[in-house]
Amino acid sequence: MRLTHLVLSNIGPFRGRHIIDLNHSNEATGFAIFAENGRGKTTVYNAMRWCLFGEVRERAKTVAGERIEGSLRPIVGDEGKILMNDQAYQFDSPQEMSVVLIAEGPNGRIQVSRTVSSTKFVRKDSELRMQLDVTIGSEPLQTGNEGQELIESFFPRELERFFFIDGEALEEYTEMMQSSSIDGLQKEVNAVLGIPALVKGEEDLTTIRQTLKSNIDKSSKALKQSSAARDEILSVKRKLKANLELVAKKEKELKTLSENLDSTVEQMKTHDELAPLIEELKIIDTQIEMVKLTLAEAAKDKVAEARYAWQVLLWSRAEILHSKLLDEQKQMNEKERNIQSTNEDIERLTKSITDVTGICDKCHQPLPDIELYRDSLKKELDRLKSILVEFESQDIDSTKDLAIKIGDIEKLRPQKDTKERILNSELKWSKLVKEFANLEERKKDLNSKISDEAKTNVAELGELKGRQEATLTKREQDLKNARKDAELSELGLKRLNRLSGTVSEDKESLEINQIVAKLQIAIKDTISSYREKARSEVEKRSSEVFVKLINAPDVYTGIKVDKFFKTQILNSKKGFERSPSSGMVSMMTISIIDALRQVSGIDAPVFLDTPGRSLDEKHKKELLEYFWQSEGHQFLIFAHSGEYGVEDTIKDFKGKLAKAWTLSLPSDHKSCYVPNCGSDDVLHDAYAKKNTCQTCQHEWDLTSKETMILEVKT
């Protein structure tokens, strides 16, 4: 497949439509796009990836041998670097960006056109409409998903990395190749081998086998259950029979009991007229028992209260005596006070008589009639003594005796409410006695109306009925349980019959499983064989490329690729190069990538962005010498002027370089850049910030940020 045209519209720094025409007249395969930084080299490289796969990702990272994919580059938006041209995004309405790839393939002309557009101003990719159109030869136009599938049928997405090679990401490739990185390269290796479907198929077979195994396990389990069920059926049948027999027996018993109860009820009907009397008798018996209990309590209370009845009786008379004694006590107290008072008077008078001196205390003169005065005092003393004798002769008990007597009498005094309580308890008891007597009377009366025989009959029938009813209830419950057991046995039997019935070994699944297992082994062997073949082929081809690239066959003899696609450089001593230079490693990586590309068998151009990174001048030159061979594929490099100088490259690779372009801004040009002019006679207008060619009158705006693609004459 040979790329003939690349058309860019409003992508990156490319404002408007730009066409890169790769058609050329010679057999050279080399193409180069030279540019300073920021002029859009990588945009051209990304534009092709976007056209083919609809997305551009930032560089991937490799952490511990595992590749972590870069984030998706947005087409529009106000943050970060967007794919669409800024001017187109901000000022165009509708906003639109497109890339068209045109190539010649074995089946005719291939044209891939991808466009995004909006009907109004949008800021999000999700609001853009994407259109993909793919045509191959005379086949009908395919769009959308069908178009994408068509692209990937001739250019698998997994192999993108072997055709769009990012020189700045060579270390990522190297990392994967030098470590045991079957995981890292697995997808790519499988894609190169053309076996993703085979691998997927093998995975699908594993899933199928898991399903089959599950079915077989279920079948096996069911088979075991069936066998166990057959063994169990017999015993369950026996149990069911026994249960059914028990049910029949219980039903019979219940019937007999029920009949007996009916008979008892019938017999009881003959005593219907006595029934209320007997019922009343029962009630009276109960009441008598209750009254007996209450009466016993009342009698106890009465006895307890009667204990003090004698006090009530005695006090009716003792109270008078008690009052009398209290009066005597008052009199005694009075007498004692009088005796004391008289004694005091006698003592005072006796002292006065003794103390009379006959001299006045105030004037100290002898008193007249002193003897007369003494006689009067003596007379008064005699009178007091006679009064005292009179008091003392009164026949009144002493205070102490009286207190004892009063105490003795008071011991007989009842409490205030003793009588009331005694009479109340008596009343209560009397009432109960009456009630008891009435009940006894009624009982006697009832008994006289009911003969003892009838009473016995009714009582016996009642008891019989009670027993029969209790037994009936118990038997009914037994019958219920027996029926339940029988039902459970029947259900168990049904379940066992079901389990033992239709189950058979899942032979079909077993056979399919065996076939699938064989198929799986065959596929695994095939994959393994393919891998080994690919490994051997990659080893051979990468060694050839490597030897050509480094051009030192006496030192390095090739590349060793092990079964995990781990690579090492072989030296002429049949050993591995232990510490190769970074340039050597880059060459090895490029060799492996090219070998994998060759093994994939895909006929497509190779695009190498920043090819000279990590390479010295010698290797840079050898790289192009190798890839720009006339019999090779188209090989387009996107080089910075620091990697490959335009003039030198054109000069050094004359005949190998088919076409070359430069990407530049108008301000990059001091000479006129119009093809076939190139005049140095340019008028620079610093004020207007523009240059004007004095030969062809072409003017260019020095403030413009729109990249121009200019073909360089090779």
Place this chain on the structure above:
Amino acid sequence: MTEDIKKGSVGISEKSHALLVSLVNNVENRSNDQPFESIVEAFRFAFSLGFAKQRKKEKSGSHVTVAPRQFVVTEYLELLRFELSTSKKSLGGLISEYAEGGCELISEAKSALKPVLHLLD
């Protein structure tokens, strides 16, 4: 107890004793009017009733003695002192006479189907 008052013993006639015994509570038959816990209690009631109603009766024929430890005559000395001082009777004898009188009253009440404790009124 003064010199001139004799203590004496307490007793009642067999008939009265039988009456008092019939007044002692019988747990087997609570319907009977038997309000007293013991014979001594019944005797004390009979004495008190006789004294309250001033009904005395002299002992005659054989009699039954009431247990002196359970019926302490001196507890009633002050009550009967005056009467004792004017008669030649012993304390126990006077009490027995009143008890005998009380028994007569009880007997009359019973004959009239009157409850014993209604004699308090």
